[in-house]
Amino acid sequence: MAFEFPKQPYSGKIxxxxxxxxxxxLTLGGEESYPFYVFEGxxxxxxxxxxxxxxxxxxxD
Structure with missing residues (x-):
């Protein structure tokens, strides 16, 4: 059985x-998931x- 990451719903887009x-x-942005969650979007x-x-x-200090 393969492991699957639990996914968080995210409807936003950068x-x-x-x-x-x-x-x-430089082109910045364009993500479709939470920051650094490349396995989700x-x-x-x-x-x-x-x-x-x-x-x-x-x-x-």
Whole structure:
């Protein structure tokens, strides 16, 4: 018996945006599932931008 991931229903879709033009253009978005759930839906454009968000001020430690 093959293992099947339990799937979460998701009706949203991320729109696509293109930054730049020509060979250096970046196309972002287009996902049809939860972030990084490539086993549940399409992820036509892999991530190209990343950031880190702090929920506290680390300078106060």
């Amino acid at each position: 729109g696509t945006t293109t930054i730049g033009a020509g060979k250096g253009a 399409k992820m036509p454009n892999p991530p190209k931008i990343a950031m880190e968000i702090w929920d506290y001020d680390p300078s106060k």
